[in-house]
Amino acid sequence: MNEFYLIYKNMTRKPLRLFLTCFAIFIAFLIFGAVTSLKTALNSSVELSADNRLVVFNRINFTKSLPIAYYQKVAAVEGVKDVTHLNWFGGYYQEPARQVVSMAVEPESYLRVYKEVVVPEDQKRAWFNNRQGVLVGEKLAQIYGWKIGDRIPISSNIFTHKDGGYTWEFVVSGIFKGDTEQYDTRQMLFHYKYFMETQTFGGDWIGWMALTTEDSSLNEKVAKTIDDTFANSQNETDTSTEKAFNKAFIEQIGNIGLIIFSVVFTAFFTILVVVGNTMALAIRERTGEIAVLKTLGFSSSRIFRMVLSESMLVALVGGLSGLAAAWLLVEGVKTFLARFLPNLILDGNIALQALVFMLLLGLITGLLPAFNALRLNIVTAFNRQQ
Amino acid sequence: MSEDVLFQLKNVSKNFVKGKEKISIFDDLNMTIDRGDFVAIMGPSGSGKTTLLNMLGGVDQPSGGEVWFDGTRIDSLSEGALTRWRAENIGFIFQFYNLMPMLNAQRNVELPLMLTKLSKAQRRKNVETALALVGLSDRAKHMSSEMSGGQQQRVAIARAIVSDPKLILCDEPTGDLDRATADEILEMLQLLNRDHGKTIVMVTHDPAAAKYAKRTLHLDKGQFVQREIVA
Numbered sequence: 001m002n003e004f005y006l007i008y009k010n011m012t013r014k015p016l017r018l019f020l021t022c023f024a025i026f027i028a029f030l031i032f033g034a035v036t037s038l039k040t041a042l043n044s045s046v047e048l049s050a051d052n053r054l055v056v057f058n059r060i061n062f063t064k065s066l067p068i069a070y071y072q073k074v075a076a077v078e079g080v081k082d083v084t085h086l087n088w089f090g091g092y093y094q095e096p097a098r099q100v101v102s103m104a105v106e107p108e109s110y111l112r113v114y115k116e117v118v119v120p121e122d123q124k125r126a127w128f129n130n131r132q133g134v135l136v137g138e139k140l141a142q143i144y145g146w147k148i149g150d151r152i153p154i155s156s157n158i159f160t161h162k163d164g165g166y167t168w169e170f171v172v173s174g175i176f177k178g179d180t181e182q183y184d185t186r187q188m189l190f191h192y193k194y195f196m197e198t199q200t201f202g203g204d205w206i207g208w209m210a211l212t213t214e215d216s217s218l219n220e221k222v223a224k225t226i227d228d229t230f231a232n233s234q235n236e237t238d239t240s241t242e243k244a245f246n247k248a249f250i251e252q253i254g255n256i257g258l259i260i261f262s263v264v265f266t267a268f269f270t271i272l273v274v275v276g277n278t279m280a281l282a283i284r285e286r287t288g289e290i291a292v293l294k295t296l297g298f299s300s301s302r303i304f305r306m307v308l309s310e311s312m313l314v315a316l317v318g319g320l321s322g323l324a325a326a327w328l329l330v331e332g333v334k335t336f337l338a339r340f341l342p343n344l345i346l347d348g349n350i351a352l353q354a355l356v357f358m359l360l361l362g363l364i365t366g367l368l369p370a371f372n373a374l375r376l377n378i379v380t381a382f383n384r385q386q
Numbered sequence: 387m388s389e390d391v392l393f394q395l396k397n398v399s400k401n402f403v404k405g406k407e408k409i410s411i412f413d414d415l416n417m418t419i420d421r422g423d424f425v426a427i428m429g430p431s432g433s434g435k436t437t438l439l440n441m442l443g444g445v446d447q448p449s450g451g452e453v454w455f456d457g458t459r460i461d462s463l464s465e466g467a468l469t470r471w472r473a474e475n476i477g478f479i480f481q482f483y484n485l486m487p488m489l490n491a492q493r494n495v496e497l498p499l500m501l502t503k504l505s506k507a508q509r510r511k512n513v514e515t516a517l518a519l520v521g522l523s524d525r526a527k528h529m530s531s532e533m534s535g536g537q538q539q540r541v542a543i544a545r546a547i548v549s550d551p552k553l554i555l556c557d558e559p560t561g562d563l564d565r566a567t568a569d570e571i572l573e574m575l576q577l578l579n580r581d582h583g584k585t586i587v588m589v590t591h592d593p594a595a596a597k598y599a600k601r602t603l604h605l606d607k608g609q610f611v612q613r614e615i616v617a
Binding site for chain 1: 440443445446465466469470472473474478480484486487488489493496497498500501545
């Protein structure tokens with residue numbers, strides 16, 4: 001028999017109480033794991049944005065276009081390293097329900113600004129040299145089974161083709177990956193020039209611009225210069241960091257961070273009170289036994305350690321099973337939510353955070369009972385028993 | 387101090403402060419216990435029997451005087467040192483057995499050995515020997531809830547002797563048992579004293595129990611009022 005056996009036997013002496021306590025912790029970490037994964041998925045576009053990347057939109061709103069002439073003027077602003085422009089295509093594959101994130105871009109500058117897009121050199125060259133070529137993200141290619149060389153028809157729910165239809169034919173020139181696993185590769189990129197030549201709405205308009213600055217410390221100055229340049233024009237601009245833009249976009253559906261924090265904090269606080277009370281009660285019931293152990297020669301510090309370990313173990317058993325359930329839940333729903341939340345995963349960071357919270361929970365709930373056990377006077381305990 | 391003396395109390399006093407009142411349990415108490423002795427301590431309720439036993443076991447400290455054990459003064463030891471001293475030298479038997487309800491007999495007996503450096507095999511051997519000595523080898527895997535009061539007290543005795551302590555302290559060991567079972571337990575203590583040379587101090591209010599001891603000390607109002615050799 002060792003100390004762990006004694007802790008285990010103490011922990012499991014009342015199976016129903018253990019189950020209910022662990023279940024409460026299980027629920028807390030199930031909520032934590034699932035909700036934090038959701039928050040991370042929503043914020044991934046914010047977190048993955050480069051620090052020195054700015055976006056320039058029409059001040060009226062981001063669906064309004066900007067004149068192509070702005071592109072050269074922005075490129076000339078001091079502090080701008082690279083600039084590219086993008087047009088939202090509103091694409092879908094075969095039927096409107098199968099939406100595809102598709103953008104018309106200027107290929108070379110796009111890849112300079114978005115360095116997280118990783119393309120093999122030969123495929124990059126092939127895309128540059130084929131005006132009908134399209135660069136498809138790895139996940140998107142997997143979804144529809146597209147391969148290099150495939151001719152794919154993509155329709156637009158915004159634009160009409162010069163031939164009178166809504167469908168453009170593209171050739172898959174390359175398949176790109178992200179530089180991190182979180183980077184969303186459910187998108188496709190094609191030539192702006194091809195788009196302009198083949199659509200019917202007048203040309204020479206761009207959706208928005210993305211640029212990198214020489215250094216993130218110049219972001220504010222560059223943004224101000226750009227907006228000042230186009231002030232009082234027919235198309236005033238609104239320049240902000242990509243991070244800020246994405247964050248503001250996400251916050252249109254509510255302050256996610258606050259919601260997450262409130263839910264998790266409320267759950268945690270409730271669990272903390274319940275588990276703390278249960279632990280205190282469990283140790284109080286064992287006052288006589290602790291006094292016996294001390295009488296037999298178990299040191300106060302050893303008993304302190306045993307009580308605290310028991311509380312930690314309860315927190316870990318409940319917490320790890322809750323986290324495992326959250327992982328199963330996230331894995332189960334991520335396919336269904338892939339279109340809306342492509343980065344929905346319960347990753348190592350979330351698991352690590354949860355582990356820290358489990359240990360804290362065990363520590364906080366076990367500390368007071370452990371101190372009481374530490375300070376327990378044998379004579380007083382036996383008198384109370386009689 | 388003679389080599390035969392195991393325990394000695396010199397001018398020991400014990401006081402409690404309750405509100406503004408100072409209550410004296412003992413004052414200037416002297417006592418000697420030799421190796422191999424079996425002493426019964428009797429006295430009315432509130433006479434200080436249990437307090438004296440606690441002091442002998444190092445779970446309570448005197449307010450004044452000296453407590454010597456085998457040449458070491460223990461009343462000045464720190465709490466940690468006293469805990470180690472208890473683990474090495476004292477075996478305890480309580481009135482209500484005080485077994486751990488979640489452990490079986492074998493595990494309960496093994497508890498004091500967790501504080502030693504004995505190997506797993508040696509521990510198992512010691513536990514088997516202790517259980518055999520109290521006649522409970524066949525009950526090793528039983529939980530305390532599956533045993534009678536007498537059997538539980540025998541497990542408690544096995545726990546008290548398993549680490550081969552120099553002194554066994556018993557606090558009303560038969561107080562919760564019927565006469566026949568109490569006699570079995572007392573015979574066992576007597577056997578441990580007579581055949582195995584264990585020094586035993588037993589607090590009891592039962593004169594029949596005290597007869598099993600070699601001598602009886604009567605405690606009243608914090609003083610020994612008479613000494614009687616039983617055997």
